Amino acid sequence: MAARTTSVAFEGAEARIVDVQVQVAAGQQPIFSVVGLGDKAVTESRERVRAAFAALGLSLPSKRLIVNLAPADRPKEGSHFDLPIAVAVLAEMGILPKDAAEEHLVFGELGADARIRPAPGALPAAVAANAAQLSLICPEASGAEAAWAGGDLPILAPGTLIQLINHFKGTQVLARPVPGELAEAEALPDLRQVKGQEGAKRALEIAAAGHHNLLMVGPPGSGKSMMAERLPGLLPALEPDELLDVSMIHSVAGLLERGRLTRSRPYRAPHHSASMAAMVGGGTKARPGEASLAHRGVLFLDELPEFHPQVLDSLRQPLETGSITVARANAHIAYPARFQLVAAMNPCRCGGGGADGRTCRRGPRCAIDYQARISGPMLDRIDLQIHVPPVTPADLALPAPPEGTAEAATRIAEARRIQAGRGHLNAHLPTDILDHVAAPDRAGEALLNEAAMAQNLTARSYHRVLRVARTIADLEGQDGVRRIHIAEALACRRGLAAATQAVSGQALAAQ
Ligand SMILES: Nc1ncnc2c1ncn2[C@@H]1O[C@H](COP(=O)(O)OP(=O)(O)OP(=O)(O)O)[C@@H](O)[C@H]1O
Ligand SMILES: [Mg+2]
Structure with missing residues (x-):
């Protein structure tokens, strides 16, 4: 069965669930394409995922890989689809467990050096994960924000793709991030x-x-x-x-x-x-x-x-x-x-x-x-x-x-x-x-x-x-x-x- 994971698309201040499926199609020429009404940042995800994989010494399988972001008729914007796409492809390659990819809602941008970079919207993404009863994978820098969503939702906040892989291998277990500071109302002019x-x-x-x-x-x-x-x-x-x-x-x-x-x-x-x-x-x-x-x-x-x-x-x-x-x-x-x-x-x-x-x-x-x-x-x-x-x-x-x-x-x-x-x-x-x-x-x-x-x-x-x-x-x-x-x-x-x-x-x- 094809590997899949979950992410979100933003509609106003709300995050709607998006299914990220990787399909391996038959054919001679290896390709890697992303479909599902994505904007330019989403289509460019391919290149960032490819670069991050190269930084880890991995190459994409020489097959026809099609990443489908469903529902296909809902517009998807932003760079936070990089990480879910990478996770689904890693699951397809057998580097991450397929069931782990399925049980998480994934959110984050990838750098060409395989670092996981923050993207706007971590809090609504965590609230959506809670509602869908999924665990969350988000960038390290967004962990403190996502932890505000409450509940006992497990959250993984890796700083790099390699940390995420190591977590699932059991060699470097990531701790749940703690919510950021709550500032009391500040003193204002009188x-x-x-x-x-x-x-x-x-x-x-x-x-x-x-x-x-x-x-x-x-x-x-x-x-x-x-x-x-x-x-x-x-x-x-x-x-x-x-x-x-x-x-x-x-x-x-x-x-x-x-x-x-x-x-x-x-x-x-x-x-x-x-x-x-x-x-x-x-x-x-x-x-x-x-x-x-x-x-x-x-x-x-x-x-x-x-x-x-x-x-x-x-x-x-x-x-x-x-x-x-x-x-x-x-x-x-x-x-x-x-x-x-x-x-x-x-x-x-x-x-x-x-x-x-x-x-x-x-x-x-x-x-x-x-x-x-x-x-x-x-x-x-x-x-x-x-x-x-x-x-x-x-x-x-x-x-x-x-x-x-x-x-x-x-x-x-x-x-x-x-x-x-x-x-x-x-x-x-x-x-x-x-x-x-x-x-x-x-x-x-x-x-x-x-x-x-x-x-x-x-x-x-x-x-x-x-x-x-x-x-x-x-x-x-x-x-x-x-x-x-x-x-x-x-x-x-x-x-x-x-x-x-x-x-x-x-x-x-x-x-
Ligand atoms: N009622 C006031 N009591 C004390 N200081 C005042 C008062 N009104 C104005 N000031 C002083 O004048 C400065 C300018 O006031 P302010 O910028 O609020 O005026 P404004 O009505 O917004 O003017 P403008 O129409 O040019 O924007 C204030 O920073 C303050 O130092
Ligand atoms: Mg004024």
Whole structure:
């Protein structure tokens, strides 16, 4: 019977089982080919396997060797097929036991010197091995990462092909690798360093408590980037199930160094020149984009209107559903992307630097053109839109405020504990539950309806005001949503208009 082993192909952050079969066909000419919809890295595997065998003084059997990666219709990408192909061929040659090859899921790249090199995705590969009840063979450098998959799954992490062969001969037995270090949430800059800006700090706290998207609009140097950097410090550390979830994505992107996982929530701040593929994933190499790397954490877009409008609009889907679907050759792949969007911008391109330092020389046109780069549907998804006014010298001269990150984080943790009882964070509450838990009192309802008419709120915005109001009530530990909560939630949506008015000296018709 032909030799076979198992490997994986990645679809989003998930690893799907691939059967690696070596068939010996009859024929005069010796050949070695790999079939099964592989990309260039997979087809080049042949050459790396051939070179690694030569480094061990082995030559491929002079037969027609066909390596089939099944299922044949699923695209396969990456260099991690080298090792499974080598293992299956070694089993076919009788150098490794055939049953050992069959009982393992194999994953790793080969160097021409027969060293086994790490490849991205060791953690999801180990999770897939666990689910399929197979032992795992992975590169030595990926052992610490794979060991996080848990269970009592046996893991072999050889550094070279010869070590693997010796292990099965019984001359050099490999020990099971231990999981890498778990870093506790690291110390982040403190909110206490931000002077003044009480309104913006309050909005940051509401955003952190209910996982709301936040846009800060204000002139240069008012502390927008400074405050965004302080948001991760307000968020609770990742729960164990979230940790695995997030780490799987970072593993596929090859970002877990030495198997080190961290309980800090991801904070990604891509530059505004980011391409669509960099932002949402996909492209020639199926890699998670920034939006997925920010899964369960924060995606910070500084200078929001400077991003390509199409790139911004590609975030509309994940902002609504928490996942991204990218089209591949003959499949659609979904990446998780439940991130919290935090964005910062100046009200107009010149940043508000007019003659008196406040108003813009070019008048309202400058702000209109600049803000038009952000589409209405995109803005509609941002629950909190706040004006961050310039900091005054008097503010800067103030002593450090009594409350900082620690105090706010305690209140946020309590508000999140209340939300956990409902099964969802307020930003993701399904509308039927929202109607039930965020029904405002009579005065609150009247105010909301009035604002909805006056400001032409969309149904989405209407619900988003209710979600923010629910979070404000949770921060106060109140059961019911009252007028005062609705009023604050509505005020937290008017930042763009307020900032524009401050910079151009007049309100825009569109606001
Ligand atoms: N409220 C504040 N309290 C203390 N320092 C501040 C405050 N605001 C700004 N600063 C100081 O100014 C620097 C610049 O602030 P920051 O980069 O956050 O401004 P910004 O609003 O993001 O500006 P830009 O629009 O140009 O990006 C900070 O690093 C900090 O030293
Ligand atoms: Mg900035």
